[in-house]
Amino acid sequence: MLQSAYYESDLAAFCQASENEVLGELTAQHHFALENQQRHAWQQQISILKASLIGVAAGRIYFEFAIPRMGKRADVVVLIAGVVFVIEFKVGSATFDQAALEQVHDYALDLKNFHKGSHNATILPILVATNAAHQTLPGYCWAADRVAKPVCATPSNLFDVITAALAQTSTFPLDHSQWSHSGYQPTPTIVEAAQALYRNHDVSEIARSGADAENLGRTTDRINELIENAKESNRKVICFVTGVPGAGKTLAGLNIATTRVLGHADEHAVFLSGNGPLVDVLREALARDQAARDKVPKKDAARKVSGFVQNIHHFRDEALRDPKAPVERVVVFDEAQRAWNRDQATKFMQQKRGHADFDMSEPAFLVGVMDRHESWCVIVCLIGGGQEINTGEGGLAEWLDVMGQKFKHWDVHVSSRLDDPDYIWDTETSAALKKVFAFKDEALHLGVSMRSFRAESLSEFVGHVIENRPCDARIAYEKIVNRYPIQLTRDLNTARQWLRGKARGSERYGLVASSGAYRLRPEGIFMKSQIDAPVWFLNDRADVRSSYYLEEVASEFDVQGLELDWTGVCWDADYRFEGGGWKHYSFRGTKWQRSNAPEKQLFLKNAYRVILTRARQGMVIFVPRGSNADPTRPCAYYDSTFDYLLSCGIPELATHSPL
Template sequence: MVYYKLNYERDGIELYFEGESPSDKLVYEMRKVKLLYNHKKDCWFTKQWNREGVEFIKNYCKEKEPQTTTTFESIPKKRYCYADTIANFKKEDEDSFMEKMKTNFKGYGLKLSDEQIDAWRDSYRVLEEISLDPNINIIFEYVLPYEGGRRPDTLLLSKERVVVLEFKMKKTAKQLEADIDQVSGYARDLIGYHYETREKEVTPILVLTQFKNLNEKINNVKCVSGDLLQNTLDNIYTENINSTSLEKWIKSKYEPLPTIIDAARIFYKNEELPNIRRVNSTCIPQALENLKELSDYARENKKHTIAFVTGVPGSGKTFLGLEYVYGMETNHAVYLSGNKALIDVLTDALKSKAFVKNLHKIIGQYIDDEADDFNNNVIVFDEGQRAWNKKQMFKRHRKNLSEPDVMIKLCEEHLNWCVLLILVGEGQEINTGENSGIKLWDEAIKKGTKDWEILCPPNLYSCFGDQTLIENIDNSSFNLTISLRSHLSGCVSDFVNYFIDGDMKNASKLSDNIFTKGYNMYCTRNLESAKSYCRKVYKDSNKKYGLIASSKDEILRNYGMNNSFNATKGYAKWFNSSSDDPNSCCALNKVLTEFGVQGLELDMPIIGWETDMIWKNNKWDISSWNQEGETYRRNAYRVLLTRGRDGFIVFVPNERKLDPVYDILKEVGVKELN
C-alpha cells in the first residue's frame, strides 16, 4: 500500500510504502526531485516549497485522499513541567504543583538539583499572589526544541501575547547582564523561530524575587522585583484577553537554524532538515533550484561550467554547498575545502572522511599524476577567494600553477562535463597567498582548452567581462547578503565591516538596533567576568562558547589566553566534545585562532584582542610588513568578530597601548560587561 500524509507541523509531505519497497528506479526518480528518506519514520519526505517533489508524490499516489499527522518529531515527550490555565494553576497547592514539576522533569534526562527545587518553590509563591485573567495559560520549564535543553522559567500565554518570566532569587540588582540576556534570548528565539508566536507580542521580564522596589527597563527587558510584578503585569494586560490553544502552541513548529556541524550530520544521514524559515526567506532555496538547472544544462549539453556564489560571513555559503552536493541524484559530486579546521571538525563529528574532501590532497594527487579516478562532475570549491596563487603553490608543490589553474586542468582532462561551484566569502582572506581572489579564476579559465561558460552574480560581471556568461539561468540569487549566523539580518556584518574599516560613525549608528534585536556585544578587561557570563547564560544547555584570538601572539598568553601556534591545535575536540570535557571549547582553557574557527561558529565567542591591531590617531595601526599583510590582519579580526550566533565578548588586556581599542569599542556602542 502506497500513500502520503501531509505533515502540517513540519510544513511537508511524507510518502509511505507500507508492505513494499520502492524499486531502484523509483528511488532514483525520488532523489531526482529532492525527496529525502527519513529513517526514523521509514518514509520519504520533502517540504511544501519543493513543488516538483510534492507534485511527484501526489501523482504517484494518484491523488488518493491524504491522511494527516500532527506528530512533531522534535517533541517526542512532554516539553514542559507544568502547563494549564491560570484558573487551574490557582487551584494547585504547593505540594501538588511540585510533584507534577518533579515527575515531568524526569523526562528531560537531567539531574534535579536542590537549587532547582528551591527556585520552583520560590517562583510558585510569587505567582500564587499574582492576580491574572483565568483564561491566560501558564507554562513552566518549556524546552525550546533543537536548543539543547534551554528552558524559560515561566510563560504566560494568551491569543495576543506571550510573557516570558525568568525568576532569580537575588537580593541585589547588580551584575544583571547575564540574567537580562538570558530572558531576552528566550524572547528573541520565540519571536524568530516559534511558529505559533509569530503574530503575538512577546514581553521578557526578569523578576528578582528577593529584592524590593525595582522597576526598570534595560535594553528590551523589564526588570522588576517580586513585590512589583503585579503592577508590571497589570500594565501589560490592559485590554481584553482572549484565550488560545495551549496544545497547539506547545506543539508548534520551531524553526532554528542548525549549526553547520548539525546540518552536516543531517545531510550525511540523508535525512531532511528541520523546516528553517529564515533559510527559506533568503535566496538559498532559489539558488539551489538554479544550480540544479545548471547541472541539467551541463550534463545534457556536455558543457564545462563554473558558477560563483558570493556572500557575507554567516550567509549560508557552506550550507548551500553541502545541500547542493548531498541533494544531487548522482554520486559523482564532491565538496572540496582547503579549510583544515572545517575538515577536521566535520570528519570527527561524522566519523567519516568522505563527507568533505581535503582540497589540497586532491591538488597534490593531480600534480603527482595520481588523480586518474577523479570522476566528480559536480564539484564545490569552498572559500574560492582563498585559493592559492602560484607563489604559494610553488612553495608547496614546486609547480608554477595556481590552485584555480589545477582545478580547471583537472576538470578538462578527466570530465566530459562539469559544474564547478566556487563559494566566495567577502573579506575573509587570512593567510599568505590567498589574496588574489577572483582574478586567479579568470586567468585559469582563459588558459583552459575548453569553452567554459560562467554563471555568476551581477556583482562579479566586471571580473569576467570577456568570458562567456550564461544568460538563460537566473543568477540574481547567487549573492547571499543576509547573515544567517546571527539572529538578525546583515546588521552585524555591516557593523563589523564598518568597525574594521575604521568607519566608526556608521558603526555606531547600527549598535542600538543590534542590541534591541537580541544580539549582545560586550567588551571587558576582566577575562574571568567574560567566562562567568558565558557559564551563567548557557548553563544546562549544549550551546557553544569559547576563547578565540588573533594568531599573532604577543601579550594574550600573559592574561590567560595562550594563542601561540602550538597551543591552538585540536580543532575537532574543541568544537565537538561535550561541555564537561576539558578539551571542549566550553571548558574555556584553550584558544583557537582565525585559522581554527573560519567557516565554523559559536553561540558566544570570547575574543581576545592582541597588539597586532591597535587604534591610534583615529585609525587602525596594524603590525605588518606590507599592504597584503595588513589586509590579512584586518580580515583575521573580521573573521573573529563574525563567529557569534548570539553575540560576542571582546576581552581587551589591561595594557596602556590597548586603552584606545577599549575606548573605541565603547564609543561605537559595544557595552561594557560589569
C-alpha cells in the same frame, strides 16, 4: 517534510482515550522497527500523563514533537493556556542527570528561538525521572525571554509542577491550531546542518526561509538547474556563489553535495575545502552522529564520511597520482577565495611534495583536473567576502584569470554581486573579471547572515568597526542591540563569567583571538598553542580541551567557516587603533613591527572580521589594560582601541571580582 508530531490531541480526548489507542497511533507514525524499549517507554509516558493531566484545564498534547534543527523529537509538548510545557522522560531512571536537563532545556530554547508560534510564549522545560523519589515543589527561575530553567518532576508530583507554573504566569492563551501550523524556521549551526543533510533531510527542514532574507533555497535550486543543464547540453560549467559571513554558503554547498550524492549517485558529488579545521570538525561530527544512529563502529562511519567531505589538498594529490579524469562530476569548493596562488602552490608542491615540474596556481590545477572529463562536469566555487586570511591565498583573481586565459570553452556563471568591493578588492581582480565572459545571476548571492539569527545586521556592524566608521557602527549597533548583546571589558575573568552566564542548555561558548595576538600571553592566552578543532568544537563541558573550559583559545584559522553561540573576542595590539585609524603590526622576536604590505594589512583586517563574526547570539570583547612596565604592551596600545570600540556604541561591562 518532517511530520511535526506522531500524535496530537486535545487533553480531554487524550485522557479519555485508551492506552492502546494512543500507542497504536504512535506506532503507526514511527516508520521504523519498533523496539520493545520504545514501546515500554511510550506506555509509561501515556500512563503518567493521563494521571497527571486529567484535572488540568483545557489544552493540547503532542507526542514526539519534531525539533528539526537538532534532528530530534521532544517526548511530549503540552499547551495549556499561554504556557508551553516541554516534557522529557527518563523511563526507569532514579536520578536527574545533567545531560538530560541540558537536553530538555535545548528543546525549550529551540522552540523559543525558531518556532514562530512560541516566540512570545512562556516555556517550561520539565524532566521526569520515573523512578526518582518524590520531589518537593521546585522553584521556578524565568529568564527574560520567559524560558524557565528546567525543573525536575516525578510521576507523583507532575500535576503539581504544572498547576503551580500556571498559577505563576499571566499570559494570553495560545491558539492551538495557529501554534501547530505557525512554522518552524531554524537556523542550524554548520555542524547541525551537515548532520541533518547527511541524514537525508531536506534543507527546508533545517534552514529558515522568509521574505526578509535572501532565500537559500533559491541559490541551491539555481545550482541544481545549472547542473542539469550541463548534463543535458554536455557542457562544462563553473559558477561562483558569493555571500556575506554566515549567509549559508557552506550550507548551500553541503546541500548541493548531499542532494547530488543521494539522488544522482553516478555524479559522485563531493564537498571540498582547504579549511583543515572545518573538514576535521565536519568529518568527526558526521562520523559520531552516524555511529550513534546506526550503532556501528566510529571508524567505519568515518571511512564512509571521508568520501563525501574531503580536504582539497588530498583531492589534488590524488589527481597528481592518477592522470585520468576523476570519478567526481560535481565538485563544490568551499572558501574558494582561499585557494593558493601560483607562487604558493608551486613552492609547496616542489618543496613539500617533490613535484619539481609543478608550476601553476591551485585554481589552474583544479579546473584542469575537472577538464579531463570528455563530457560534462560542474564546479561550484563558494566565495566569502573579506575572508582571505593567509599568505598565498589567491582570492578571486586566480580563478577568474585561469578561466579567462585557459578555459574559455567553459560556461562561467557568477553572482551579480561579484564586483562588490568585498570580493573585488584590487585592480588585478577587477581586470581579471573584465576578461571573462560570464553570466551574471542574482540567485548566486546570499546576502543575509543566517549565523546570527538574532542579528542579521551583525556583518554590517563589524564591517563599520574594522573600516573605521564609528558613526555608522553606532547606527548599525542600534539595530541589533536588543537581539544581539555585545559587551566590552578590560578583565578576562569578567568576560568568562559573562559567557557562562549567558549560555543556556548546551549552547556553546569559547574564546577567540587573532593568530598574531602574541602579547596576550601575560593574560594566559597562548596563541602559539594549537587547539584540536574537533575536540574544541564538539566535546562537552567535562573536557578541559573543549571551548567550554575557556582556556584554549581558537584563532581565525581554527574558526573560519564554523561558529559558536557566544564568543569572547580577545583583542591584542596587532590590530591597533592609533592616530585616528587602524594600524597593523606583527610581533617579531621581542617587539612589534609595522606591517606595511597591503596584502598583510588585508589579512590582519580579515582575521578580525572572522573572529568578530563567529558568534550566533552575542559576544564580549576583551581588551587588556596592558602594563607600562612592559614595553611590548604599554597601556596606550590598548586604551586607544578600547576607547574607539566604546565610540562604536559598545557598552562596557561592570568588572566582576576574581574567580
